Amino acid sequence: MRVLIWLLVCLITALPATAQTTPDRSASGGAQTLADIMARQNGETLDDSIRRDNTGDPIGAAAVPQLGTRGGVSDPEFWRALRYGTADVRVSAGGEVATVLVQDGGIRWLNFRAGPLRQYGGWLLLGTLALLAVFYLLRGKIRIEGEMTGRTVTRFKAVERFGHWLLAGSFILLGITGLITLFGRVLIAPYLGREVNAALLEAGKWVHNNVAWAFIAGLVIIFVMWVAHNLPSRTDLAWISQAGGIIGSKHPPAKKFNAGQKVIFWSVVLFGSSIAVTGVSLLFPYELPLFAGSFALINDIGLPGLLGWGELSTDLTPQEEMQLAQLWHAILGFVLMAIILAHIYIGSIGMEGAYDAMGSGKVDEAWAKQHHSLWLEEIQLDPDAVSFENPTKREN
């Protein structure tokens, strides 16, 4: 989470963070010089108050009986005011959004989206897949030790499995369509053509916008059903200390969910909620600005000061709100996709018998004893929970 906040703050404060220089402007009468322009083109940050604040003098011009053109605001001054968002723009439609005629946050957003977001996000997913492949080659499938008992216990009820698959299915669709949206221009269009890319983007947008509601519903369902089982407990410490039995041959005791599953659960709930909220903000453009308020809260807490940063900007245009929402949505999407790839691995090819828990809902007692011994002890107190029918067959 700290890394994500750092990334976001860097994005916002990247320009002001660099060194300030004050060139000699006496030759230009205080106006910007060629050195200023060259420095900007080199990516340096300058104190631009000479332009930002130089937007005319309407009050002073009021006393001038004649030749007070444009109420004391010249063309360059007017354009500077538009450039820095201080011009008194009035529009007949579109509200506050339409009053912003020039905003350079757009190019920063575009550069970040086309650059670091694609690059680091793509490497995160590919790196996660590579790590899982290496882990599989080294560790192999985690087998059930000993013989299967032929007795099964109900691991997840039908409603729990429904909620899981509602969330999982929608997340996979959202992940794929989100990746198409971000990478289509560079990975699909050059090879399959613009028409194919356009068709995929159009279909992907429909899917992404509408399946999002199923994701939100799934998120609410699993939160309500499983939050009580995912509160931290002392048994988690033992599980973590033994790396959950994934590395080595020990099988630490666990309740219904072990510490690893709790990490997955809270990642899904917290990151998923944030993705959902920013997604809704993007679905209804400009109706739900999130970041100026969030930054004000973070500033009040004093977090930027603790980290030696300047205060986060709370003066954001509606467009900047959308740009930040899109980036945050995508960054968290990448993080959650990486986590879910690991979850899919361990729930399928990584662990024998794990899929049964979400497939049929029933697991063999031997599997339950190995991976969730404390939960098995609890569940065995209920005689109806144990079944001798449909015994799980061991995979080979």
Place this chain on the structure above:
Amino acid sequence: MKSMLTGLVAIVVIALGANLLLKQAGFASHEQFSGSSVRLNVVK
């Protein structure tokens, strides 16, 4: 398996329902952020 299929069907139903509701509610950028004097090349 039945729960998985039910979940997947629910995704389709929710998506279609959401699309229908939002379309009827008029949530589209060109409807939200343009005046009657703005010409948009929108096929309805």
